[in-house]
Amino acid sequence: MSITDGTDLIDPGAYAENGPPHETWTKLRAQSPIHRCESADYPPFWAVTKHEDICRISREPENFLSFPGITMQRKEDVIDREQGVGAMRTIIEMDPPQHSSFRKVASPFFKPGQMKHIDPIVEESAKQLLDDLAGTTGEGECDFAMKVAVAHPLRVLSTILGVPREQEPRILELTNQLFAPEDEEIGLAGRVTETHREARNAAVMQLGMELYQLFEPIIADRRSNPRDDLATLLANGVVDGEPMGPMETLGYFLITFTAGHDTTKNALAGGLHQLATHPHELEKLRRNPELSASAVEEIVRWTSPVNYMKRTAARDTVVSGQNIAEGDELILFYASGNRDETVFDAPFEFRVDRAPNPHIGFGHGEHFCLGAHLARRSQRALIDAIVQRVDHLELAGEPEWIKASFVVGLKHLPIRYRFK
Ligand code: HEM
Secondary structure: OOOOOOHHHHOHHHHHHHOOOHHHHHHHHHHOOEEEEOOOOOOOEEEEOOHHHHHHHHOOOOOEEOOOOOOOOOHHHOOOOOOHHHHOOOHHHOOOOHHHHHHHHHHHHHOHHHHHHHHHHHHHHHHHHHHHHHOOOOEEEEEHHHHHHOHHHHHHHHHHHOOOHHHHHHHHHHHHHHHOOOOOOOOHHHOOOOOOHHHHHHHHHHHHHHHHHHHHHHHHHHHHOOOOOHHHHHHOOEEOOEEOOHHHHHHHHHHHHHHHHHHHHHHHHHHHHHHHHOHHHHHHHHHOHHHHHHHHHHHHHHHOOEOEEEEEEOOOEEEOOEEEOOOOEEEEEHHHHOOOOOOOOOOOOOOOOOOOOOOOOOOOHHHOOOOHHHHHHHHHHHHHHHHHHEEEEEEOOOOEEOOOOOEOOEEEOEEEEEEO
């Protein structure tokens, strides 16, 4: 019997119940690293689970395409790629040579040298959140995922994208609906009673319209009043000598927000879960604050918030001895690559001082995360603030997983804390 038909690897309900399917991935890495998955609900795909194979495929964007789509949908839910937000192509779904022309628009903002502009923003956000947590008594309980992990990247991204504070909650709702559509609490499921294709497509179109209305005035403002921020760079973006069109510009705002928010939020919540349940690792960090850089890398490896990316074979090929036909879909499970026992020593141990740590939580090759430096700085600012100011940290209830399999993580993380 086959190890899996792929349902437990891709079905959001399975993630909500059990978290990421590490047991299945471990078996696949050992016995069937390029595994054919055929199930009733999802189109057939190859599950790619080993670090080496994921990296190899990621280094060949001409052979393994992003353009046909990067996420897996149920057969009945496949959204219309010809209309509305469905038709919008952002850099994450572009292939060479178009991809690098578009990536150049935003990349100057994300260079390591630019982080001096980011540091004050991430530090201020971390300080405010910790002040709020401390309150007047210096101790308490909260849902860290919903209260702190959500708020930190939201404030940081809103600042660099020019989103006014009063619109922060709405933009968060909209992106949650886009990224965890099946979650009853935060996704589209609460809005769409029928789950069939038309209803879902209509809801996605509606989301697109609202997001457009939200970003339109910001784009207009940065064209007439340029400033030193990412919003200005995107609003005035030029590709191959031509100004970007309205859909491309809006798409860039959206991809930056959506790619940057839930990923960072889920890394922070998952990271704090580990620190709260591994007091000796927290203590290591307290004694050696310079370890926070490697702690953040370990958090990204451990949590792997971007669980997977899909690629489509551009031609017949062979991967690790397995024949792949043109048009076949391959799912690169970063979360599995990040537990590959042939690459990581004791991969199921969370170690803030892990070195080396060649994780692929930010992807690899052509599409390597554009926001990786920002994501590192922003996580580091919050982790540093917690390590310096919080004396005691423990779970105050059971964590709960988001019902999503693409950008994955904890939805609720109840904690009890005491400040120094
Ligand atoms: C812990 C946080 C984050 C994680 C784990 C993460 C992960 C990833 C991964 C795995 C990819 C590769 C996609 C692919 O191969 O197709 C990616 C791409 C990308 N990320 Fe991130 N990301 C994070 C934070 C951010 C932030 C903060 C931003 C922006 C502010 C951002 C912007 C992007 C963009 C624009 C791309 C597309 C790059 C391209 O296609 O060339 N990410 N990210």
